[in-house]
Amino acid sequence: MPAQSLYNKGQRRAKVKTLLMAFAQDIQYDDALIDANVEYARDYVWRTYVIANESDFRKYISIADGASLPSDFTAYANDAVYVNNGVEYPLSYIDTEEIGTRKTNPYCLASNTSPSIFFENQKVNTLPSGLTITLGYYPRQPKMFGSTIPDATYDTMPYQSESAIHQLAAEYTLEQLLPEEKAYLLTQQQAAEVLTQNKAFYEGLFDNQMLNSRTESSGSV
Amino acid sequence: MTLDNMIYQVLIRCKHTATAVSLDQPTAKQLVNKALQFYYPIALRADQTFYTKSVTIAQASQTTNEGTFDLPTDFYKGLLVEVSGAKEGAARILGHREYINVANNPFQGGTAANPVCRIDTTVLKLRPQSVMSVTLHYIWTFQFIDDETTEITDPGNGHFAIIPWTFEQPVILEAVRLARLRHNLLVDNPSDVSKGLQTLSDAINAIRDANTPLRLYGAEIPTTS
Numbered sequence: 001m002p003a004q005s006l007y008n009k010g011q012r013r014a015k016v017k018t019l020l021m022a023f024a025q026d027i028q029y030d031d032a033l034i035d036a037n038v039e040y041a042r043d044y045v046w047r048t049y050v051i052a053n054e055s056d057f058r059k060y061i062s063i064a065d066g067a068s069l070p071s072d073f074t075a076y077a078n079d080a081v082y083v084n085n086g087v088e089y090p091l092s093y094i095d096t097e098e099i100g101t102r103k104t105n106p107y108c109l110a111s112n113t114s115p116s117i118f119f120e121n122q123k124v125n126t127l128p129s130g131l132t133i134t135l136g137y138y139p140r141q142p143k144m145f146g147s148t149i150p151d152a153t154y155d156t157m158p159y160q161s162e163s164a165i166h167q168l169a170a171e172y173t174l175e176q177l178l179p180e181e182k183a184y185l186l187t188q189q190q191a192a193e194v195l196t197q198n199k200a201f202y203e204g205l206f207d208n209q210m211l212n213s214r215t216e217s218s219g220s221v
Numbered sequence: 222m223t224l225d226n227m228i229y230q231v232l233i234r235c236k237h238t239a240t241a242v243s244l245d246q247p248t249a250k251q252l253v254n255k256a257l258q259f260y261y262p263i264a265l266r267a268d269q270t271f272y273t274k275s276v277t278i279a280q281a282s283q284t285t286n287e288g289t290f291d292l293p294t295d296f297y298k299g300l301l302v303e304v305s306g307a308k309e310g311a312a313r314i315l316g317h318r319e320y321i322n323v324a325n326n327p328f329q330g331g332t333a334a335n336p337v338c339r340i341d342t343t344v345l346k347l348r349p350q351s352v353m354s355v356t357l358h359y360i361w362t363f364q365f366i367d368d369e370t371t372e373i374t375d376p377g378n379g380h381f382a383i384i385p386w387t388f389e390q391p392v393i394l395e396a397v398r399l400a401r402l403r404h405n406l407l408v409d410n411p412s413d414v415s416k417g418l419q420t421l422s423d424a425i426n427a428i429r430d431a432n433t434p435l436r437l438y439g440a441e442i443p444t445t446s
Contacts, residue, residue: 033233040390047387069376074387075268096273096300096358100310103303119270120358122376140386146226176234184401191394195263198387202267 002158009144010151012038012166019170034173035145041168045161046141047197051204059139065126072139075205079136084112091117091133102127222389225369227253231396244400254365256395257384259427261362264384271385275358283350290345295361303356304336312336312347324348
């Protein structure tokens with residue numbers, strides 16, 4: 001994991017304000033709006049970093065079959081392990097359509113030494129049922145806006161991501177000050193940019209998983 | 222983030238512009254809902270498991286050779302119909318024409334070992350009629366969200382989020398865009414006529430794109446709104 005940014009929520013807001021002052025010194029900016037834009041800018045940069053090096057942002061938890069996905073869940077990292085008699089067995093990910101087969105077909109029946117994982121009802125599901133597993137996933141970074149979140153809140157973004165986050169947050173905030181027509185065009189452009197990047201994120205996750213996953217490379221099932 | 226917070230995010234982004242004049246809270250709610258509907262198929266393509274759900278349903282009625290099951294109200298598309306005792310653990314989901322052809326041919330299906338089913342608007346029809354209960358795995362969808370406490374982007378804790386959190390900002394931006402678009406249309410100025418026509422055509426395109434039939438497998442995730 002690279003060295004982390006030293007900016008917390010309040011410091012990021014102060015930095016963005018400093019950048020905004022260069023454009024329009026008379027404007028009273030809403031702290032709440034800057035905080036929201038800092039979070040969205042941070043998420044944008046985060047998605048880029050995840051694709052670049054997913055292992056920096058992967059997280060593991062112990063979770064039981066049927067439990068709700070953690071509240072910071074973004075996507076499965078294609079890495080889940082069940083320990084049976086001291087031996088690790090990776091869970092193979094299956095599509096919904098394969099559940100019936102995996103439960104009944106004697107030639108591909110899920111077992112403690114060949115378990116499967118799937119996601120439904122926004123919960124973790126294992127076959128055979130009832131397993132407690134170690135689940136790898138990409139967690140959402142801490143939330144940065146809302147009255148209950150203190151200024152001392154840190155996220156885990158790398159040091160070198162700082163300026164990208166602050167500049168993007170300033171750009172998002174500046175949009176508010178533009179005349180109606182320009183604001184409309186900029187909003188449209190921003191939405192398109194975020195969506196393009198979101199697409200790259202989900203497709204990139206898929207590519208990463210194909211290349212890096214323990215499940216794919218170990219081949220122990 | 223709840224619907225209430227989402228509306229708030231839209232309102233503060235319009236505060237310093239003329240849009241605020243014509244944007245009230247109920248209108249913002251309508252616009253957030255429109256944005257959610259717009260992003261639903263896109264989010265579905267990005268992460269199908271987010272919208273996958275299972276439920277056990279009991280047979281509602283039967284004829285001599287066919288059972289009928291009521292589909293859940295949030296049903297969008299069927300993925301798997303688990304039937305206890307069936308080979309492969311599930312009934313084959315067939316198109317209506319294939320279902321009729323297969324239904325009366327015991328060599329092809331419609332038996333306890335090889336059940337077949339079809340999805341008809343609001344019901345699931347299944348042969349044989351002796352199957353009293355199935356577990357339906359399906360893709361769910363949502364209707365207009367009126368309750369402002371509804372959780373939109375935070376999954377977990379036993380409740381359903383409406384859309385993955387990665388779409389939170391796009392949804393807000395889309396609602397803001399719609400608010401501004403709506404404001405542009407309200408301005409009665411000759412020089413705005415062509416602008417109005419353009420925005421109308423944008424709106425029509427957006428609706429057409431959003432309603433393009435889904436291809437869930439191998440489909441491109443659209444990049445522009």
